[in-house]
Amino acid sequence: MHMLYNSDSFIVVQFDVPTAEPQIVPAGPQLNREGFEIVDKFARKEIFIEGALAESFQQGVQALIDEGQPSEDELDAFIERYAVMGQQPVVMH
Known part of the structure; x- marks a missing residue:
């Protein structure tokens, strides 16, 4: 887990969690469950994205970085497009 x-407005955390069961893949690496948790601080909701959606998110962030030094407002605007899908309320443990 890495806070990115x-x-x-937002927190983005990257997860790279090994799967619980060993994978039988000839000469292949151990499969992982990778994704991003996005927390909207104002809406107090969160979402975990993985797979193609997580890949799209990562590519979008990389594109912003490749264009230059994105401002916090630019990053927040991009993250908000994914955060609005969040339905899980944030609960303190």
Whole structure:
């Protein structure tokens, strides 16, 4: 788990969790469950994205970085497009 981004509006955490069961893949690496958790601080909701959606998110962030030094407002606007899908309320443990 790695915190990638923390602004006044959002937190983005990257997860790279090995699967619980060993995978039988000839000469292949252990499969992992990778994804991103996005927390909307104002809406107090979160979403975990993985697979193609997580890949799209990662590519979008990389494109912003490749264009230059994105501002917090630019990053927040991009993250918001994914955060609006969040339905899980944030609960303190």
